[in-house]
Amino acid sequence: MSSTTPMMRQYLEIKSMYPDAILFFRLGDFYEMFMEDAVTASRVLDITLTSRNKGAADEIPLCGIPYHSSQPYISRLVENGYKVAVCEQVEDPKTVKGIVKREVVRVVSPGLIVDTDTLQPKENNYLMALACGGDFGWGIAVLDITTGEFRATEMAGPEGVFSEIASINPREVLLPSGENGAALIESLAGPLAGRMINTIPEWVFETDRAAGLLTDFFACSSLDSFGCTDLPGAIGAAGAVLHYLQEAQKGTLDHIRTLSTYHAADFMVLDDSTRRNLELTATLHDNGKKGSLLGALDRTVTAMGGRKLRQWINRPLVDVRRIRDRHQAVHELVEKSLARQDLRSALDGVYDLERLNGKISMASANAKDLIALKGSLERIPALLDELAALESPLVRSLRGDIDLLADVTGIIGKAIVDDPPFVLREGGLIRDGFDGELDELRTISREGKGWIARLEREEKERTGISSLKVRFNKVFGYYIEVTRSHLASVPDDYQRRQTLANAERYITPALKEYEEKVLGAEEKLTAIEYDLFQQVRRQVAGQGGRIQATADALAVLDVLLALADLAHDRSYVRPEIVDSGELIIIEGRHPVVEGMSLSERFVPNDVVMDTRENQILIITGPNMAGKSTFMRQVALITLMAQMGSLVPAKSARIGVVDRIFTRVGASDNLARGQSTFMVEMTETAHILNHATPRSLIVLDEIGRGTSTFDGVSIAWAVAEYLHDHAPVAAKTLFATHYHELTDLALTRERVKNFNIAVKEWNDQIVFLRKIVKGGASHSYGIQVARLAGLPQATIERAREVLRNLESGEFEKEGQPRLARSRMASPVRETPQLSLFAPAKDELRQKLEDLDISVLTPLEALNVLDQLKKMV
Structure with missing residues (x-):
C-alpha cells in the first residue's frame, strides 16, 4: 500500500472494511470500481473495463458509471446476488486541500433494498435472521426496511422454521457464523435455496446484548411492551437484524417504530409443499401470479392492500372470533354495494403510504413523494364519511385507526409547490410566501x-x-x-x-x-x-407513527373491499365457522378454475367430512375426471374461509383447521439426490408425523412411485394409520387408482368411498365431473389415452393386454396372459405329461375364466346356478 497513490490508499482502506461487497467509490461525477470489483461489475453490468497505469507493471482494472444514474446498476448487481457498498464524498472538494474525505453511507443487499422502484409493489421484501435452537427455541426475526415492519417469534423445532421461511419468503437470511451457522445452513439447505445467506458473529445473537441494542434503539427501559421478554431466541434474532441494519444504513431509521411479537399457533400452518401444491401465490408451471389463488382474489387497488392480502393468504387465522369479524365485515360490504364502490374509488388514488413513509423517514424522499403523500391523505375525509355508515366491529375499529393527518397535509400544502421538480438541489420546490x-x-x-x-x-x-x-x-x-x-x-x-x-x-x-x-x-x-x-x-417524518398506523388500517380496508367485490361478482357465501371437526361444503367450486375461460361449465360438488363418521374419503376415478380439482377446491375453500374471505359454494360449515397438508405429485430432487419415490415418501412421513385431528390432509396417488404391490401396500397402510391412530386421525381426502383401497371401507368405519362419475358411450367416455358415493369400477385409462392422441394401433393393443390381465395372470399352459396376442402366438413345446399331475379342475377353470366386471345382475345369478350344478 505504501507505493500507491493517496487516493488508492483511501480506496483500499475503505474496501478492506467491506470485503464482501462491490465498492462504488465516488470520484467527481462517477462511481469508480477497481481491481476484482471492476472485473465483476464490468461483466455483470456489461460496461467497458479499462485500467489505471495501462501497460505498466502495476496496472489496475477499473470501470465506472455516472453517479446520477447509478440506481439501475446497483439494482442489477443486487439481482445477481451481490452486495453494493456506496461510498460518497462527505466533504466539499472546493473547500478541501488534498484528498476528500469519503465514507460508505449505505450497503445495498437483497434484503435491504430501499429503492422501491425496483421492487414489486404488492410484495414485501424481507430480511430474516435465524437464531439457533438450544436451551430455548429457534428465534426468527423479519424486517421490511421499506415499510418498517419488524416482527419476531420463536419456534419449538426446525419444522416450524421451515414453514415460516416458506410463509415469509425472505430475500436475505442472517445466520450465526461458526459451527452453529454451518449446521443451520446444512439443515435448511432446501428452504434457503435461492436466497442470499450472510453469516455474522455469534455474539451478535446473544440475548443480553440483543436486548440492550433493542432497548437503546426503541428508547425504552425493557422489552415487556413488545411481548418477547420470555422469548430469548426471538430477542437474539431481532438483535441480529437490527445490528446488521445499523451497520448497513448510516441514515435515520425512525419508521421502524416497534417490534411485534407473534406466535405461530395463532395461524394455520402451511408447509412449503402445501403452498406449492395449492398454488397459493404462484403457479407450479411458471411461478407466476396469474392462475394462483392470489391471482384470483387480488382486486386490491393499493400496493399496501396487495401486500396485506398476500399476508392473509399465507397466514390464515385459527381464532374463531377474529375469523367471524372478518366475515362480518366482508359480508356487510357485499350487501352495501354503493358504499363499497365509493370506498374503492376513494382508495384507488391512494399511493403506497407505507413505502412513502419509509422513504421520508430515511431522508430519501423527494418533493414529488411529499406531494403524493399529501394527495393520498386528502382522500381520507371522504373515506371516513363512507365508513361512518358501516356497522361491523372490524370496520368500526379501522375507522378509529385512520387518522385524518390534517396537520401533515397542511405542512406540505403550505410549503411545497403542486408540481415540483424531481431534482432537489436546483430550486423550484418551495411556494412563494412560505419563507x-x-x-x-x-x-x-x-x-x-x-x-x-x-x-x-x-x-x-x-x-x-x-x-x-x-x-x-x-x-x-x-x-x-x-x-x-x-x-x-x-x-x-x-x-x-x-x-x-x-x-x-x-x-x-x-x-x-x-x-x-x-x-x-x-x-x-x-x-x-x-x-x-x-x-x-423532517416535520413529516416526525408524524411517521401516525402515517404508519393509518396506512395499515387502509391496507386492511382495501383487502376487505377486494374480497367483498369478488364475493359479490362470483356469488360467494359467508361460511359458518365452528370450533369442531366438521367440514361440510354444499355445491363448492374451485375459486381459480371457475374463473377461467373453459370449454365446459364448471360442475359444483359437495363434501361432508368429520372425525366421527366421514374421516377418510377414498376417491377413485379416471385421470382428467376432476379428482385433483375437487380435493384442491376443498382445501382452498377451507383456507379462504379462515383467512376471512367468503367462499365459492352454496353453503359451507367449516370447523377450524390447524394445518393443511398436501401430497400431490412429485418429481426427482436431483440436487439432494432424491428420487421421485423418495420425495413422495418423505412428504408422506412428514404428514404422518405432524398431523392432528384438527388437520386437513389431501393425498393424491400415494405409492405410485414404486411397484404396484408395494404401492398398494403403502397406500393401504397410510390410510389405516390415519384412521387408527387417534393423535393423527385427521380429515383426509385420498385419491387413488388402486381400487383395492376401496375395500378399506369394509374394515374401517370412518372410511367412505366416492368416485368421479363417468358416462360411457360407444367406447368413449364423458367426464361428468360429479362426486358420487361408491368406488369406480374402471380406471378408463385406455379411453383417456385415446383422448390424449395415442395411435389407434397402440390403443387396440392396450385393450388386448388389458383383457389378458383381467382374465388371470397365466394361461392354462403356464404362459403369461400379458404376452398373448392375436397378431403372433408364442411358439411353445408340447408340455411333458406327468404321472402324478392332478385331474383338471373344471370348477377352478370356470372361475378363472369369469370376468365379473362385465356381468349384469341377472347373468351373475345364472353363472352362480351353473357353478352350483358343477359342484
Missing part, C-alpha cells in the same frame, strides 16, 4: 434579470450599437458583447475582457456589482430552498 428570506431572494433574482434586460436596452440607446448583447457564461459571468464593425462606438467606461474572432467582450463596474448581487442571490436561493425542504421532510 420571508426566500421571497426576498426571489425578488432580487427576478429583478436582477429584469435589470440586465433594461441595461441592454439602455446601452443600445447610449452607444447606438443595435447588435449589442448582454450575455452570461460560467467563466466570465455577465458581459457586454460588441461585434468588430461597431468597435469605434464603444464608450470609454467599457473594460475589455476577451477578444473573439468577430467580437469583443466588455464589462462595466455597474454590471459586475449587480452580477455579484444576482448570482449570490441565486446560489443562496437554491441552498435555502433545499434546507427548507429538509425541514418540511
Whole structure:
C-alpha cells in the first residue's frame, strides 16, 4: 500500500472494511470500481473495463458509471446476488486541500433494498435472521426496511422454521457464523435455496446484548411492551437484524417504530409443499401470479392492500372470533354495494403510504413523494364519511385507526409547490410566501434579470450599437458583447475582457456589482430552498407513527373491499365457522378454475367430512375426471374461509383447521439426490408425523412411485394409520387408482368411498365431473389415452393386454396372459405329461375364466346356478 497513490490508499482502506461487497467509490461525477470489483461489475453490468497505469507493471482494472444514474446498476448487481457498498464524498472538494474525505453511507443487499422502484409493489421484501435452537427455541426475526415492519417469534423445532421461511419468503437470511451457522445452513439447505445467506458473529445473537441494542434503539427501559421478554431466541434474532441494519444504513431509521411479537399457533400452518401444491401465490408451471389463488382474489387497488392480502393468504387465522369479524365485515360490504364502490374509488388514488413513509423517514424522499403523500391523505375525509355508515366491529375499529393527518397535509400544502421538480438541489420546490428570506431572494433574482434586460436596452440607446448583447457564461459571468464593425462606438467606461474572432467582450463596474448581487442571490436561493425542504421532510417524518398506523388500517380496508367485490361478482357465501371437526361444503367450486375461460361449465360438488363418521374419503376415478380439482377446491375453500374471505359454494360449515397438508405429485430432487419415490415418501412421513385431528390432509396417488404391490401396500397402510391412530386421525381426502383401497371401507368405519362419475358411450367416455358415493369400477385409462392422441394401433393393443390381465395372470399352459396376442402366438413345446399331475379342475377353470366386471345382475345369478350344478 505504501507505493500507491493517496487516493488508492483511501480506496483500499475503505474496501478492506467491506470485503464482501462491490465498492462504488465516488470520484467527481462517477462511481469508480477497481481491481476484482471492476472485473465483476464490468461483466455483470456489461460496461467497458479499462485500467489505471495501462501497460505498466502495476496496472489496475477499473470501470465506472455516472453517479446520477447509478440506481439501475446497483439494482442489477443486487439481482445477481451481490452486495453494493456506496461510498460518497462527505466533504466539499472546493473547500478541501488534498484528498476528500469519503465514507460508505449505505450497503445495498437483497434484503435491504430501499429503492422501491425496483421492487414489486404488492410484495414485501424481507430480511430474516435465524437464531439457533438450544436451551430455548429457534428465534426468527423479519424486517421490511421499506415499510418498517419488524416482527419476531420463536419456534419449538426446525419444522416450524421451515414453514415460516416458506410463509415469509425472505430475500436475505442472517445466520450465526461458526459451527452453529454451518449446521443451520446444512439443515435448511432446501428452504434457503435461492436466497442470499450472510453469516455474522455469534455474539451478535446473544440475548443480553440483543436486548440492550433493542432497548437503546426503541428508547425504552425493557422489552415487556413488545411481548418477547420470555422469548430469548426471538430477542437474539431481532438483535441480529437490527445490528446488521445499523451497520448497513448510516441514515435515520425512525419508521421502524416497534417490534411485534407473534406466535405461530395463532395461524394455520402451511408447509412449503402445501403452498406449492395449492398454488397459493404462484403457479407450479411458471411461478407466476396469474392462475394462483392470489391471482384470483387480488382486486386490491393499493400496493399496501396487495401486500396485506398476500399476508392473509399465507397466514390464515385459527381464532374463531377474529375469523367471524372478518366475515362480518366482508359480508356487510357485499350487501352495501354503493358504499363499497365509493370506498374503492376513494382508495384507488391512494399511493403506497407505507413505502412513502419509509422513504421520508430515511431522508430519501423527494418533493414529488411529499406531494403524493399529501394527495393520498386528502382522500381520507371522504373515506371516513363512507365508513361512518358501516356497522361491523372490524370496520368500526379501522375507522378509529385512520387518522385524518390534517396537520401533515397542511405542512406540505403550505410549503411545497403542486408540481415540483424531481431534482432537489436546483430550486423550484418551495411556494412563494412560505419563507420571508426566500421571497426576498426571489425578488432580487427576478429583478436582477429584469435589470440586465433594461441595461441592454439602455446601452443600445447610449452607444447606438443595435447588435449589442448582454450575455452570461460560467467563466466570465455577465458581459457586454460588441461585434468588430461597431468597435469605434464603444464608450470609454467599457473594460475589455476577451477578444473573439468577430467580437469583443466588455464589462462595466455597474454590471459586475449587480452580477455579484444576482448570482449570490441565486446560489443562496437554491441552498435555502433545499434546507427548507429538509425541514418540511423532517416535520413529516416526525408524524411517521401516525402515517404508519393509518396506512395499515387502509391496507386492511382495501383487502376487505377486494374480497367483498369478488364475493359479490362470483356469488360467494359467508361460511359458518365452528370450533369442531366438521367440514361440510354444499355445491363448492374451485375459486381459480371457475374463473377461467373453459370449454365446459364448471360442475359444483359437495363434501361432508368429520372425525366421527366421514374421516377418510377414498376417491377413485379416471385421470382428467376432476379428482385433483375437487380435493384442491376443498382445501382452498377451507383456507379462504379462515383467512376471512367468503367462499365459492352454496353453503359451507367449516370447523377450524390447524394445518393443511398436501401430497400431490412429485418429481426427482436431483440436487439432494432424491428420487421421485423418495420425495413422495418423505412428504408422506412428514404428514404422518405432524398431523392432528384438527388437520386437513389431501393425498393424491400415494405409492405410485414404486411397484404396484408395494404401492398398494403403502397406500393401504397410510390410510389405516390415519384412521387408527387417534393423535393423527385427521380429515383426509385420498385419491387413488388402486381400487383395492376401496375395500378399506369394509374394515374401517370412518372410511367412505366416492368416485368421479363417468358416462360411457360407444367406447368413449364423458367426464361428468360429479362426486358420487361408491368406488369406480374402471380406471378408463385406455379411453383417456385415446383422448390424449395415442395411435389407434397402440390403443387396440392396450385393450388386448388389458383383457389378458383381467382374465388371470397365466394361461392354462403356464404362459403369461400379458404376452398373448392375436397378431403372433408364442411358439411353445408340447408340455411333458406327468404321472402324478392332478385331474383338471373344471370348477377352478370356470372361475378363472369369469370376468365379473362385465356381468349384469341377472347373468351373475345364472353363472352362480351353473357353478352350483358343477359342484
